[in-house]
Amino acid sequence: MYYLFRVIYHLVLILTICMPIFVNHGFAGKMKIVEAPNTFGVNNNFLAQGNRLQPKVIASPVSGPAHLAHLAGRCFSLTESVYRYELCPFHNITQHEQSFRWNAYSGILGIWHEWEIANNTFTGMWMRDGDTCGTRNREAKVILACSTQSKLAQVSEPSTCLYSLTFETPLVCHPHSLLVYPTLNEKLQKDWDEAEQARYEGLITEQGYNNLLKDVFEDAGFLKSQKVNEKLSKVALEAHDSLQKCNEDVQKQHEEITRLQALLTLHNIPFDTKPDTTKGARTATGVQHLRGDVGLFEVVDQN
Structure with a gap:
């Protein structure tokens, strides 16, 4: 009996040790190796600046x-679908694709440019000159809304x-x-x-009034001034006119x-269309007496 128990004990011990090896060997061909996702996209923080x-x-x-200057230097994020949007007021707006593809998209949708103003009210912040998109640059308008906390609440693309x-x-x-x-x-x-x-008294038109307000907003820094560009265009136009004249x-x-x-030809009067280069040499043979006006001289005949 004792011998039988020892045989059973050794069989159980062998099975306990060898079973995992047999199982792993038997299913080795069916195991799937999962590699760690790559982070070689353009939004990789390890890339050079x-x-x-x-x-x-x-x-x-x-x-x-x-x-609103308290918002400068702060950024607010929102993730929709596979994209993460990041708004940094008075700085820029960026979009990052939340994908592990090697070429995951990451780009600038706009850079802080100017305010949109209507009826004595700041109605939006314009972010322009973003990344190239076909024949134009990406741009975005930020609408400000009241809430109990500061956050980026919604992002859409009304047009391309x-x-x-x-x-x-x-x-x-x-x-x-x-x-x-x-x-x-x-x-x-x-x-x-x-x-x-002036508008109330009818001294200026509505368009003239709007132009005056535009100058006020530009001087205040609310709108991007176009005066420099207009001046350059005027100079270029004047140069064009001068060249044409x-x-x-x-x-x-x-x-x-x-x-x-x-x-002259009609009256048989000869004329020479080529300058005579020898005339200057002949006038230098006399004695020169300077007059009061330097540069004027007379030739005295030595004969």
Whole structure:
């Protein structure tokens, strides 16, 4: 009996040790090896700085209501589907594909450019000059909405390469928080008042009034000033006009010369169209007496 128990004990021990080996060997051909996902996309943090997102332009200075300046330097994220959007007010908007593909998309949708203003109210923040999208650059408009906390609430693409974002924050909950006039300095408020008075008295048209307001907003830094570009265009236009006028004058002189040559020929008067290079050498043979006006001299005949 004792011998039988020892045999059973050894059989159980052998099976306990060898069974895992047999199982692994038998199913080795059916096992699937799962590799760790790669992170070699353009949004890889280990890439050199030169390979990361490169903005085309520098963001405009912080402007608008003073209390919104608290948002500068902060970023807010929202993930929708496979994309993560990141809004950095007064800086830029980026989009990152949450994928482990080697070429996962990551790009700039827009860079802080200027405010949208209507009816004495800041109605939106424009982010322009984003990454190239076909024949244009990506751009986005950020709409500010009241909420109990600051967050990026919604992102959509109404049309190709044009994005719309809703940013919620308690900073815009006050009824006067987005008014334009109170943010202006005393001089610009006076300019606005004068424009209002001129429109009321009928001294300027509605278009003239809007142009004056546009100048006020540009001087305040709310809108990207176009004055430099307009000045450059004006200079280029003036240069074009000057060159055209010069060409016209040359053409008129050429026509006058041709007319005079034809007149001389008609009266059998000889003329030489080539300059005589020897005349200057002949005048240098005399004694030169300088006059009071330097550069003028007379030739005294030695004979």
